[in-house]
């Protein structure tokens with residue numbers, strides 16, 4: 602039986618993973634550094650991922666065999682205190698790896714990000730393994746994590762599986778300080794008939810994925826035989842690319858009106874170093890990745906959520 606522990610379970614992705622696993626027969630232990638505001642339908646424990654002893658204790662106590670390690674400081678927030686970002690993202694990765702090796706954890710899901718690329722990655726369409734020069738501490742930690750995942754697999758047979766998520770779109774739970782957050786913020790503003798102040802230039806195109814596809818893709822990657830995995834770091838995946846201007850068109854097309862002003866901030870520089878489109882053919886070929894939601898359906902669904 603799958604006995605799953607999720608770290609950062611109250612965040613944007615964590616919430617959606619918890620809902621997903623609640624529909625299955627798997628045992629689920631949700632953890633986070635903060636208390637849930639609403640009741641969640643599974644066991645919950647406070648866990649700071651920097652506390653290796655507590656991770657060890659919970660894995661032992663709840664007989665965990667699978668970990669979804671989601672706790673992290675995201676791109677824009679990471680730049681406020683890059684040293685903190687390195688500490689949280691890397692020390693937690695090391696803690697999870699060490700405890701997992703000790704307890705023979707079968708599989709770990711750990712999301713990477715399109716932040717691993719950089720201006721040297723041919724951003725018009727990034728391949729699986731281009732030259733990479735991440736511009737943020739967040740991207741540096743994700744690239745380091747990918748290298749460690751590869752290393753730990755070769756050294757200890759530790760099975761860490763990973764996807765380089767583009768911006769994840771979900772309107773119910775919003776992410777904690779990323780560069781692609783404007784999509785969710787603008788959709789939520791349109792629903793409330795509020796004006797929106799956009800921090801990215803109207804033509805900045807970035808890749809996105811709808812939350813259901815983000816969850817499905819991880820579940821699929823975690824379900825396949827390890828021998829099908831040819832990428833030992835993290836797989837490129839994407840659904841569609843969108844700019845603020847295009848998003849306004851989509852919002853209008855769906856019968857909503859929104860007035861957007863542009864007030865470009867430091868996130869523009871981050872976005873300029875991120876890909877516009879992504880080649881995810883390796884994920885498609887290796888384990889049949891295929892998004893269910895494209896541009897039209899993701900925006901329509903988000904407006905109606």
Ligand SMILES: NC(=O)c1ccc[n+]([C@@H]2O[C@H](COP(=O)([O-])OP(=O)(O)OC[C@H]3O[C@@H](n4cnc5c(N)ncnc54)[C@H](O)[C@@H]3O)[C@@H](O)[C@H]2O)c1
Pocket residue numbers: 608609610611612613614615632633634635648649650651670671672673674675689712713714715765766767768769770775776777778779781
């Ligand atoms: N959301 C996106 O668009 C996106 C894109 C690419 C990759 N990712 C990756 O997916 C993962 C989850 O992202 P998210 O959007 O759900 O993030 P989020 O910011 O919404 O959630 C992170 C959660 O981690 C918790 N947390 C923070 N510090 C902690 C600590 N010390 N110990 C335990 N928990 C702690 C927070 O309370 C929060 O609930 C991250 O690794 C992120 O890098 C997200």
